[in-house]
Amino acid sequence: MTDVVEPGLRERKRLATHRAIQLAALKLVHDRGLDTVTIDDISRVADISPRTFFNYFPSKEEALVGDGPSFPSDEAVELFVSRTGNLLGGIGELMLDSATDALHDHEIIQLRKALAADYPHLTVLRMQTFRAFEQKLVAVVARRMATEFPELAADPIRLESRSALVTQVAIAAVHHAWQNWARDPLASETLADRLAESFAELDDVLGSLATH
Amino acid sequence: MTDVVEPGLRERKRLATHRAIQLAALKLVHDRGLDTVTIDDISRVADISPRTFFNYFPSKEEALVGDGPSFPSDEAVELFVSRTGNLLGGIGELMLDSATDALHDHEIIQLRKALAADYPHLTVLRMQTFRAFEQKLVAVVARRMATEFPELAADPIRLESRSALVTQVAIAAVHHAWQNWARDPLASETLADRLAESFAELDDVLGSLATH
DNA sequence: TCTATTATTGCATAGACTGCAAGTTTAGGG
């Protein structure tokens, strides 16, 4: 298999700084509120120069919400495309596949959760990191729908519109999951749990709403 | 009935300035691109002081995307709540009711359309203006679902989660409509048309996705 | 140990945004 090379000193330092900045930003904002915390403050706590801050994050907000999800692996994508039935649930699994990446840092996760509860507009910003993502996802969904619904494949414009709509609906579910996750700080459920719940609920609610 | 009082001079001037700022901002950005346009530029064209700009809009972006929709009238809300069947379609009509407010300024609409095509991230920002809105909408949807699905009314937590999810899905449809509307600059369809289309398509797609 | 690459930092600068106080304009009554 592919060798997992031990990352060098440079890489390790880079990661440490990356984390130090996020941690400093999250702690400060948690303690003193969003608008009283400046990038100078964050840099001081993270032990870097303010100029270096911008080598890692383009803005205070980005440092707070963290990096967007990475796109699912090719295998996961191909599996998704080739399957049939429960399309939305499949997208949910795909999301989950990419969301479970950097979610091992307990302290940061906890702080981010509190942040999401305190500043809902940052949650929306967080959703925006999914947008980069979104276009690729639409393309993948289109491939899947083309194989599953042959009559759509014949009408590219309709296919495009459909897959865009379905993707938006899936993102709505992710948003819903994130909101529920952040709602109560005491719950021990992970974001992954909430994702599964929201997609299940979505599947359930569709049945009761369809007018056919 | 309620008398429609002629707005005074003060109010008319205010509206004129409001429009002048938006127009100036949209034209400048359309001609020169987003990042080369400053608030000083906009103010110069709109014939106001830069300080006055901030009396009208909190940022350049807000001036570009315009004000959020106003909440639907009480009558529209009550009608929606009391009806039954096609829940999502009903929400669509509700959205439409509030979206057709300030949509009579052809020049601004056309420029905003071009803007949405050129800068998709502003469209997302535009969606954020729906958020104030969103909370109220969730409450209204909850009322409707409580009357329509009595078994939900008995479980407030479930009801809350459901209505939040349904609202998110509806917003997804609005997003989809907005994207389609902005996609081709030549199409003569109005945003209202696109909204109707997207909600119809949503209703249609639900049938094919439900796993029941 | 030497060198190329990459990262950090300070400095200078432009632009976004806010509070405050002074000046203008409008509303509305006498």
Added chain:
DNA sequence: CCCTAAACTTGCAGTCTATGCAATAATAGA
């Protein structure tokens, strides 16, 4: 028509965000 209160505009000073550039420091790899 005039006067006053309220609302609106403006200039100014100051803080914070953000970026380019050039100098310095640290690391990788030979």
